[in-house]
Amino acid sequence: MPNSKPPFSERFFKMLVRVFPFDFQTNYGGEMAGVFREQEREAEARGGVGGVLRLWTETIAGVFRTAPREHWEILKQDCAYAFRMMRQNRGFTLIAVLTLALGIGANTAIFSVVHAVLLSPLPYRQGQQLVFVRQQAQKMGVNDIGFSVPEILDYRDQNRTFSSLVEYHTMSFTLFGHGDPARVRTGVVSWNYFEMFGIKPILGRTFLPPDDQIGAPPVLLLSYEYWKGDFHGDPGIVGKTFEMNDKVHTVIGVLPPVPQYPNENDVYMPTSACPFRSSQRMIEGRDHRMMEVFGRLKPGVSLAQADADLATIASRLESSYSKTYPPEAGYGVAASSLRDELTQGARPTLIVLLAAAGFVLLIACANVANLTLSRMARRERELAVRTALGAGRSRLLRQLLTESFVLAFIGGAAGLLLAYDSLGLLADFAARLTPRAREIHVDTGVLLFTLAAAVGVSVIFGTLSAVSARGSLASGLKEGSAGAGAGRQRTLVRSVLIVAQIAFSFILLIGAGLMLRSLYQMLQVNPGFVPQRVLAMRLTFNWSKNKTGEEIALEAKQLLDRAKGEPDVLSAAVSSTYPLEPELLTFGQSTTNFQIEGHPLASGDAPPLANVASASPDYFKTLGIPLLRGRLFADTDDQKSLQVVVINDAMRRRYWPNEDPIGKRLSPNDGKDWLTIVGVVGDVRELGVDQTPGVEVYSPVAQSADARTLLVRTMVDPWILANRLSRAVHEVDPQIAISHVMSVEDARHESLAAPRLTASLLGLFAGLALLIAVAGIGGVMALSVSQRVREIGIRMALGAQPSGIVRMFLGQGLGLALLGVGIGFAGALALTRLLKSLLFEVTPTDPATFIGVALVLIIAALVACFVPARRAASIDPNVALRCE
């Protein structure tokens, strides 16, 4: 009996042989099976089952030892061949690598941002347990009113769901003992703040309970950035002392680089060291709210459980202190995940950019596939010759896949370099959206992403070229094969790819177009003031030296007189802040509840809320804010005179739509003080040109004693005056810290940076896409012309006019472009909803953008087709017919 082997062992061995490269299997597979059969027979005869098992072990080990070497040999050969082919087709290689580098680079760059900001866990110990706790007054429309000291103590003592609750607020103090007096942004925190986050200092220690006792020697922790920037990373900083708030503060440590939320600080101090927080008034005042609260959930506690716990405490407090928590204010407390807090500002933009980068990669892929297809047409003969010389079909397919992988890999590496290069810029961009921007870097995750992108790309276009090659391998050596079925099929595939490229480009162009329109709208908005040629600088008085309002008012007056005396100064003002000031955009405006004389509140109604600002008489003139009614502040409006305010037009419209508000009175403190309205000024977009102006109340600096900003309108470039004015300020009071010197125009520019950068990036992506797609459609047309030379010759010989030929090809190109635009139109309608939250006064389906982009794309496609169409029209029928 010739066939006495058990079928399973033979089947298994054949499966094993599949580990080898296909050619190896074809060459030796049958023989190997034969040898193995004989070995098995002999092993069985000699050693029984044990012998057979031993043989199997040795055989399996042998296969897995040998097969990788065989694959490696082939890979080496294929790579060498791929490099040879790439050298031979330098133009193709350059374009393909460049296209892929742009596609993969754009994706890698955006992904590294998304990875760091949205995907990575927070750089704190068990960051998923960290929450931000908000006290809200919903009926008054305030999302975050902060907490007072008694409230924090109540929530800390009564909760059952938090392992710790810590407080935080930020203030500016003046630091002496390190060059000029410096304004330092100071985070004031509970002693266990850093312990709760799991932040370990890189130098020294963090706070301990004794540091937070009232009367403890004041201590400071420096942020990493402040230590690096202002102290050049001095390793001996711990133990150094500085003067702040009239007390000696000792540096006890330096923090590592971690994202700081809700804002960046230069230094941190325990609550006991802050003169405001440690005052009796703050410690006892239940409605003196200025603190934020962070917490760590106990293990296994969900956000909903924490919210329920907080709500129970809130309602307990509401019944115990009904005067502090009137039901009409709608007090409530809610926790939200810190991770969401840190990233929610960046999420929509990053998702849009990632989608856009993804489209660019798809377009790049389609383009390289297209290039590959046209090259395959030229390589048909080479492949056919190699087949005839004995190369197996699968061997050639493997070769083509290797070639595409080598291309994609080089493109990926170049893309990675591009991405690495642009990362600094992107991190700056992301920093405007999230404090996590500092975590952006290229790491293993990003490298794996790039590799995956390169492999994915090579699989897509490698498969396409392989599939296309399969059709032609059989017929390659036959004469005239270039014009045969395979060629036509290829043209169809190429047309589909072109339509896809145009559709994707259309979607990207729509995205970019909408963002640009939105940006244009923002630039067109009248902000309500004239930002040009105004210099602003932040002044921080030494708090301990300027205790009374009168003193501050007096010093402000001296400052103004000094500033106005400088040459080239048109007008000068001091104020609490100015419109679009970066810090204002971060922290929001100060607000107050007020009541209007003669307008008693209906029960259950929340008291109205207004933004408050203080301004010296020339504030409105300096910023070009128009007076609409009444008068502006005068020097005579001081502490001794009538308390006056100026309101904005939005307030007038809301509360006195049909009356003159001049002479009406407001009270910010339940009728204790009454402020008389003396003027109405125009609305100003304080918080962003895309933010509708709210209700605004201005009080004179002389009465409110809040002078933190010096504003100067100049005749020349305001920057020229920066140094002169700083000197002037220090001549009035050398202890004033000056910071944030910038022109108001720069502040406005800065406030638009995020939308401008988003628009620029989208525009860049869309531009690339357009270029690639238009070049692609031109290429397809050129190929189509060269394939149809004979047909064109016949047509012309039969009397066709050159203009007719041009029309024919333009019509063909127009057909592809229209189809692509049509599909893109549908896609864009579905996808632009993603952009909605980023758009200002533009709908996601803005007809003008859609029509404009469609026209641009179609015209660009026609121009690209015109060149090959003209070449077709200039074909000499005699030559064309003879050639064929």
Next chain:
Amino acid sequence: MTKKRESESYLPLTPAMFHVLLALADGEKHGYAILKEVAHRTEGKVQLSAGTLYGNLARLEGSGMILESDRRPEFGLDDERRRYYRLTDFGREVAIAEARRMEETLAQAHAKRLFRKPGLV
């Protein structure tokens, strides 16, 4: 000279490769016969698995040291699917070069009196 240099570029051969060349030195053989010959000659110390054998055959064939033989045993005497391999002149040169290399190494070991028991000199 060039040829010599070329054959030396393959040295040292892996033991499995050398044994396969050696097995073909006295005439052409099919795969299973090579396995048997190697096992027999080394008294079972070298047992090649099918994968290792054909991996080596592929490489030797690729570098021109062996060739598939055209000759087949008479009909009925052997399985027709079996392929026979023979040593090429180049393969013989490489095998000789490898044997010389081993011989030289062995001579050096002798010169160093490696085989004598230490302390007897």
